[in-house]
Amino acid sequence: METYIQVAGLGDLTETIVEQRAALTITVKASKTEVALAEATKLRNDAIRTLKEAGLTPDEITEGGRDAWQPWYLKRSVGQEVAHRVLIACKETRRLYQALDALEPLFTNSRYTMGVDMQQPRFEAQDDAEAEARMAAIRHARSKASILAKEAGVTLGAVAQVEELGSQADNSGAYGDRNWGYAGGAVALASAGPGDDFEELAGARRTRTLRYRVRFLIG
Structure with a gap:
């Protein structure tokens, strides 16, 4: 033996992080189901076109699905909510921020909201x-x-x-890089894009x- x-x-x-990934959630609230569905679809399509015009390529934007619900406490006013999710993966942080900030004009209607949740980034x-x-x-x-x-x-x-x-x-401490007991990652839409004075940094390690x-x- x-x-x-x-x-x-x-x-x-x-x-090191070599690709940032984000989940974009577009939500429309309306009193009628058909209105919420139609407006949410249009807003989703407008957002996708805006992202492409801002510099994202088609292979960086993918489908994340649709959700619809009717909160009981909103039935008398704005009773229907419809959300579309768009997934984004981009290697350049500046381009990602610029594309997200370009969406702001689409959300002036108080019934339209957008949430950005940073997902697990890709490390190499x-x-x-x-x-x-x-x-x-x-x-x-x-x-x-x-x-x-x-x-x-x-x-x-x-x-x-x-x-x-x-x-x-x-x-790593970066948004989206979750560990046990930590569920952070939501990012609010900025009121202005990163512009020419955006200070480039290396990816989190x-x-x-x-x-x-x-x-x-x-x-």
């Missing part, structure tokens, strides 16, 4: 960073196993088994930790 030492090895890599690491993190995890495991072997008075041998345990990422269970033979 083989004898072994089994330890966990960790390796970190830094990831530099080339070869993940491979280096894997190697670092194995080195970390060997270092721990060597200490245990020395204390136990045995000789550490070859790697007998490596099992991937998945990874765990910390929170986070650390992702790769985890492996490594088994070393001992003699």
Whole structure:
């Protein structure tokens, strides 16, 4: 029967946001269902055209569905609400902000509202960073196993088994990058676009930790 030492090895890599994602919710309130449906559809179409005219490409805009409901407490006045959701994914933050701010003139009617919820952004690491993190995890495991072997008075041998345990990422602090117990992400529509004085910043960063269970033979 083989004898072994089994330890966990960790390796970190830094990831940066390379694409911002937002869910745009367009809501219309009206006293009649047919009016709410018609106005919501028109407002959705106008918003999509405005986003494209402001610089977003068709492949950056996708369908998010429609919802309709009638709150009981509004039945006597504005009793029907219809919402359309449009999903946006954009690699350039400036273009995203400019496109969203261009929508403001469409929402002067008090029955029309718009909400922007930032979704989980897309993170990427530099080339070869993940491979280096894997190697670092194995080195970390060997270092721990060597200490245990020395204390136990045995000789550490070859790697007998490596099992991937998945990874765990910390929170970058950016809108949409939620972690346990945090449900933030709503962003209000600004009254003015980012303009020429918009200060460009690098994408938010986070650390992702790769985890492996490594088994070393001992003699």
